[in-house]
Amino acid sequence: MSADAISVTELTVDYDGVTAIEDVGFTVSAEKLTAIVGPNGAGKSTLIKALLGLIPTRTGSISCFGTLPKQYRKKISYVPQRAQIDWEFPASVFDVVAMGLYSELGLLRYFSSAHKDRVQSALTDVDMADFAARQISQLSGGQQQRVFLARSIVQDAELILLDEPFGGIDVKSEAVIVDILRRQKQYGKSIVAVHHDLSTVTDYFDDVILLNKTVTAFGPVNNAFTKANIEKTYGVSNLDFLTGRA
Amino acid sequence: MTELIGYNTALALVGALLFGFSSGHVGAFVYLRKASLLSDSLAHATLPGLIIGFLVSTFLGIEEKNSGVLLLGAGVSALFGVVVIQWITARTKLGFDTAIAAVLSVFFGFGIVLLTGVQSMPVGQQAGLEDYILGSVSGMLLQDVVLVGLVSIMCSAAVVVYHRPLTAFIFDPVLSEMAGYAQHRMSFLLSLLTLVITIIGLKIVGLILVVAMLTIPAATARLWTTGVWSMSLLSALFGSASAGIGVIISALLPNLPSGAVIVVIMFIALGLSIVGTHMRGSNA
Numbered sequence: 254m255s256a257d258a259i260s261v262t263e264l265t266v267d268y269d270g271v272t273a274i275e276d277v278g279f280t281v282s283a284e285k286l287t288a289i290v291g292p293n294g295a296g297k298s299t300l301i302k303a304l305l306g307l308i309p310t311r312t313g314s315i316s317c318f319g320t321l322p323k324q325y326r327k328k329i330s331y332v333p334q335r336a337q338i339d340w341e342f343p344a345s346v347f348d349v350v351a352m353g354l355y356s357e358l359g360l361l362r363y364f365s366s367a368h369k370d371r372v373q374s375a376l377t378d379v380d381m382a383d384f385a386a387r388q389i390s391q392l393s394g395g396q397q398q399r400v401f402l403a404r405s406i407v408q409d410a411e412l413i414l415l416d417e418p419f420g421g422i423d424v425k426s427e428a429v430i431v432d433i434l435r436r437q438k439q440y441g442k443s444i445v446a447v448h449h450d451l452s453t454v455t456d457y458f459d460d461v462i463l464l465n466k467t468v469t470a471f472g473p474v475n476n477a478f479t480k481a482n483i484e485k486t487y488g489v490s491n492l493d494f495l496t497g498r499a
Numbered sequence: 500m501t502e503l504i505g506y507n508t509a510l511a512l513v514g515a516l517l518f519g520f521s522s523g524h525v526g527a528f529v530y531l532r533k534a535s536l537l538s539d540s541l542a543h544a545t546l547p548g549l550i551i552g553f554l555v556s557t558f559l560g561i562e563e564k565n566s567g568v569l570l571l572g573a574g575v576s577a578l579f580g581v582v583v584i585q586w587i588t589a590r591t592k593l594g595f596d597t598a599i600a601a602v603l604s605v606f607f608g609f610g611i612v613l614l615t616g617v618q619s620m621p622v623g624q625q626a627g628l629e630d631y632i633l634g635s636v637s638g639m640l641l642q643d644v645v646l647v648g649l650v651s652i653m654c655s656a657a658v659v660v661y662h663r664p665l666t667a668f669i670f671d672p673v674l675s676e677m678a679g680y681a682q683h684r685m686s687f688l689l690s691l692l693t694l695v696i697t698i699i700g701l702k703i704v705g706l707i708l709v710v711a712m713l714t715i716p717a718a719t720a721r722l723w724t725t726g727v728w729s730m731s732l733l734s735a736l737f738g739s740a741s742a743g744i745g746v747i748i749s750a751l752l753p754n755l756p757s758g759a760v761i762v763v764i765m766f767i768a769l770g771l772s773i774v775g776t777h778m779r780g781s782n783a
Binding site for chain 1: 531660661663664666667669670671673674675676677678679721724725726727730
């Protein structure tokens, strides 16, 4: 297996008739926590959609563990932004995590007690075992995020893509989720998250991709997440108040 | 039973029970997808095709009682309506709701113009056309019931087989895509089921009220259940029971259109459910 979870070269993607990202190239190391950081409209969501193989690309190539994303789909799991989900949908915590098994179960295969155990064990991994029967409408933001992480775990995906996992979540829940992500990394998962809070990038992540239509820098946070690179990405100077760096 | 309500009503009852079940079954997913208005627009858009189908079958000398040509016309017309809605939404600055309202009213208005014209024509049988607007089971034949019954069973079977992908598609489209069920295919499946239910429901509930079959049992079931599987099943049972009771009442009290009676019964069930679940909720 290649040491790169994702390798992108010269990628250009149009979205709604506009060039959303242009000539993007980077690699994501396997078994690392990687942040995608950039200003609004930088094309972060478009990049995630392209990585998932959901939208056509104009030029360039994407490979996941050395193969096309479409062929790798069942090993990729995606955690959407919480705002994109209808939390009034009639489903329990258990039901949502069980959806992670749908691709494995197919149309009609029986949901066995072994499947049930896997769902319960994934819920234990995110410390939500006691909430299995709870309706998803009755969860806090942090709990909702943990349910989706349990769904990724039950999918047994090797690559987990998250769109702003910490959006609108309190500090305590954020720490719990970071712990879960680090544990998954230790189990050999590669994790990529769109992230907004510049002040926590170095604390939470191993690697970073700085994006504004094109990639301004990528690599280990210590090398790539420099003041110069951040200013270049955001097109402004004096970001010290955001990053807490001198 | 047949001695009590007569052969024709017994036939209609069988059709209504099966149709009510499958419309409630499919309706649960239409409700969760928040596509009720789209289905209403689709139903109203059947009218021009229905009348044109009648004209075609009259001029071709096809036996007027044969509803196949009429339903085919209704289907083509509704499909055309959906295409227009999609075109307006994609190519103009007008919103989805405007497109739905425009298609619903314009197609229905055009259909009424055609209907009025047809009614002044010197051909027989056009009186039965009004049955498709408000629903009437009085003229249902064995062949109609067999058609409605078989198609209903097929729709319900499709819901059972595609239960998982449809659920995933509505809740989290990316998940269904990644699991191998492309969003456009799931969207097409749900639209197709809605269209088919609408067409076979024209005779029983009529095109104005068929949207109620896809919405009210689902809303009622949603109040009592916490999962998609139980909700869709309960919605199917509510739909079936309401349609069955409605057909019997409209048979016993002549001149009452079956569609209207069915909707009133469904509304009573919804009202009782709102009160019932509210009381249960405040006790908990």
